[in-house]
Amino acid sequence: MFSRIFIDRPRLAMVISIIITLAGLISLTRIPVAKFPSILPPQVRVRAYYPGADAETVAKTVAAPIEKEMNGVDNMLYMESTSSNDGSYMLTITFAVGTNPDINQVNVQNRIQLALPRLPDEVVAQGLDIRKRSLNMLAILVFYSPKGTRSKIYLSNYIDRYVKDDLVRLKGISDAYIYGERRFSMRIWLDPRRLTAMNLIPQDVIAAIRSQNIQAALGSLGAEPIGKEQQLQITLRTKGRLKSADEFKRIVIRTNASGGVVRVGDVARVKLEGESYITSSFLNGRPSIGMALYRATGANAMDAMKEVREELKRLSKHFPRDVDYKIIMDSTRYIRASIHEIILTLFLTAFLVILVIYVFLQNWRATLIPSAAVPVSIIGTFAVLLAMGMSANTISLFALVLAIGLVVDDAIVVVENVHRLMEEEGLQAREATIKSMEQVTGPIVATTLVLLAVFMPIAFVPGISGQLYRQFAVTICVSVIISAICALTLSPALCATLFTSEIHLHQ
Incomplete structure (x- = not known):
C-alpha cells in the first residue's frame, strides 16, 4: 500500500x-x-515616413508594396494600416495567440526586406521602424511646465533625449510612446514666386541641401606610406552637418560665371521648429507632453511600476527649471x-x-x-x-x-x-x-x-x-x-x- x-x-x-x-x-x-492573464494576441508595428507626401501618395507608394509582401506571413491573423497626410504610415500586424513575439518580428523584418527595393528613396533614407507592440499599457505619464515657460518643443525633445531611453531600459518595460512628440527639425518654406523668378524647382533646393549637409571623411595628411623626412601626421576634420538656421540659409543652390550666387535663404524661409504639429496636449491648460509605458510580456507589473517611480524620482532631480511630471494613469493601482x-x-x-x-x-x-x-x-x-x-x-x-x-x-x-x-x-x-x-x-x-x-x-x-x-x-x-x-x-x-x-x- x-x-x-x-x-x-x-x-x-x-x-x-x-x-x-x-x-x-x-x-x-x-x-x-x-x-x-496574457490573452491579447501579439502584434508587430511597422512605421515609415515619406516627407511631403499626402495620404494617397503614401498609400500607393509605401503601403501597397509593404502590405503585398506582408500578406501571408506565418501565424498572421490580420493587419491594419493608416496612411496620413503628414506623410506617416503605420502598419499593425496581429498574430495568433500564443505565438513567439520575437519570431513574429523576425518574420516581419524578412518580408520588409523584400519590399525595400520598391519603396521611394526618401522613405528608405528615413528608415523603417519595426517593433514588437505590447497592448498591456502600464502607465501614462505627463511632463509639463507648471509656470508655462517651457514650450512643447522643448519638453518633447528633453523627454526624448534624457527620459525615454532611461525608462525603456527598465526591467519589465517593452516600449515607451510619446504622444504629441515634436522633435526639433529644420523647417524650410519655399517661396514659389522666388523659385520661378530664378528658374529653380524644389528638387534643386533638396539636392543642394543633401550635397552640402553631410558628414564627410577627409582622411589624413602625412599618412603612410611616408618618407623619412615626414615628421607629422594630421587627421583632417570638417565642420560636419549644419546645425543652425543661419547655416542652412547660406547653402549655395546655384552660381554663375559672373559671380552670382543663389542661396537657400534667397528663396525660402528657414526656421528651427517642431517636426510635426498634428497633435497637441495640455494638462490643466499648461503645455504638456504625454508618454505611455507598455509592460513587457511576462513581466511583473507591480515591480515594473515600482522601478518606474524610482527612476522618475531620480531623473526629476536633474529636470530643468519649470519642468515637472505627473502619473495620470497607473494600472497597478487596480x-x-x-x-x-x-x-x-x-x-x-x-x-x-x-x-x-x-x-x-x-x-x-x-x-x-x-x-x-x-x-x-x-x-x-x-x-x-x-x-x-x-x-x-x-x-x-x-x-x-x-x-x-x-x-x-x-x-x-x-x-x-x-x-x-x-x-x-x-x-x-x-x-x-x-x-x-x-x-x-x-x-x-x-x-x-x-x-x-x-x-x-x-x-x-x-x-x-x-x-x-x-x-x-x-x-x-x-x-x-x-x-x-x-x-x-x-x-x-x-x-x-x-x-x-x-x-x-x-x-
Missing part, C-alpha cells in the same frame, strides 16, 4: 509537504503579477486593490473552512490534519504556475479561493474513517490508519479524477476565451492534485502520530 510508506515514516511525508510549500513560497517572490481584496477573501475563506471543520470534529488534533492541507495545496500551486509561465492575477487567485473548499475534502475523509475504525473496532491509531487507507485510497483517487474531469476541459477551450480561463482550470486542477497527494501522504502520517486511543470526535 502506497500510504503505508508514510505511516511508517511520518518525517518523509512532512519533508515532502515542506518541499512543496517552500517551492511555492519561492515562486511567490518570482511569479509575474498582472491584472489578467491590480493592487484587486489582489488585496482577493487575498483578504482567501484568508477569510481559509479561516471559515477551518472553523467549520472544528465545529463538526470538536477536536483540535483532528482539525489540524485537514487544515494542514490548505497551505500546502494553495502555496504549492504557485510553483506549478510559475513553471508553466503563468502569472498571479485576479483569475488565478479567484480559482484559489474556490479551491480552498475542495482541498480539505480528501483529508476529512481520511480523518473520519480513521476515527470510525478506532471507535467501532477498538484499533490503535496506527492500525486504524493503515486499515483506513486500504479502504479510502481508491475513493480519494477516484474523487480527484472526477474533479479533474470537471475542470480540465476548460484548459483546452480554443481562442482568447480559452486563454483567459486556462489559468483558472490549471490552478484548481493543480491544487486538487496536491491535496490528493497530501491526503495519501501527510494526512495518514499525522493521523498515526497525533491520534490517541482516547480521542473522541463529536458525531
Whole structure:
C-alpha cells in the first residue's frame, strides 16, 4: 500500500509537504503579477515616413508594396494600416495567440526586406521602424511646465533625449510612446514666386541641401606610406552637418560665371521648429507632453511600476527649471486593490473552512490534519504556475479561493474513517490508519479524477476565451492534485502520530 510508506515514516511525508510549500513560497517572490492573464494576441508595428507626401501618395507608394509582401506571413491573423497626410504610415500586424513575439518580428523584418527595393528613396533614407507592440499599457505619464515657460518643443525633445531611453531600459518595460512628440527639425518654406523668378524647382533646393549637409571623411595628411623626412601626421576634420538656421540659409543652390550666387535663404524661409504639429496636449491648460509605458510580456507589473517611480524620482532631480511630471494613469493601482481584496477573501475563506471543520470534529488534533492541507495545496500551486509561465492575477487567485473548499475534502475523509475504525473496532491509531487507507485510497483517487474531469476541459477551450480561463482550470486542477497527494501522504502520517486511543470526535 502506497500510504503505508508514510505511516511508517511520518518525517518523509512532512519533508515532502515542506518541499512543496517552500517551492511555492519561492515562486511567490518570482511569479509575474498582472491584472489578467496574457490573452491579447501579439502584434508587430511597422512605421515609415515619406516627407511631403499626402495620404494617397503614401498609400500607393509605401503601403501597397509593404502590405503585398506582408500578406501571408506565418501565424498572421490580420493587419491594419493608416496612411496620413503628414506623410506617416503605420502598419499593425496581429498574430495568433500564443505565438513567439520575437519570431513574429523576425518574420516581419524578412518580408520588409523584400519590399525595400520598391519603396521611394526618401522613405528608405528615413528608415523603417519595426517593433514588437505590447497592448498591456502600464502607465501614462505627463511632463509639463507648471509656470508655462517651457514650450512643447522643448519638453518633447528633453523627454526624448534624457527620459525615454532611461525608462525603456527598465526591467519589465517593452516600449515607451510619446504622444504629441515634436522633435526639433529644420523647417524650410519655399517661396514659389522666388523659385520661378530664378528658374529653380524644389528638387534643386533638396539636392543642394543633401550635397552640402553631410558628414564627410577627409582622411589624413602625412599618412603612410611616408618618407623619412615626414615628421607629422594630421587627421583632417570638417565642420560636419549644419546645425543652425543661419547655416542652412547660406547653402549655395546655384552660381554663375559672373559671380552670382543663389542661396537657400534667397528663396525660402528657414526656421528651427517642431517636426510635426498634428497633435497637441495640455494638462490643466499648461503645455504638456504625454508618454505611455507598455509592460513587457511576462513581466511583473507591480515591480515594473515600482522601478518606474524610482527612476522618475531620480531623473526629476536633474529636470530643468519649470519642468515637472505627473502619473495620470497607473494600472497597478487596480491590480493592487484587486489582489488585496482577493487575498483578504482567501484568508477569510481559509479561516471559515477551518472553523467549520472544528465545529463538526470538536477536536483540535483532528482539525489540524485537514487544515494542514490548505497551505500546502494553495502555496504549492504557485510553483506549478510559475513553471508553466503563468502569472498571479485576479483569475488565478479567484480559482484559489474556490479551491480552498475542495482541498480539505480528501483529508476529512481520511480523518473520519480513521476515527470510525478506532471507535467501532477498538484499533490503535496506527492500525486504524493503515486499515483506513486500504479502504479510502481508491475513493480519494477516484474523487480527484472526477474533479479533474470537471475542470480540465476548460484548459483546452480554443481562442482568447480559452486563454483567459486556462489559468483558472490549471490552478484548481493543480491544487486538487496536491491535496490528493497530501491526503495519501501527510494526512495518514499525522493521523498515526497525533491520534490517541482516547480521542473522541463529536458525531
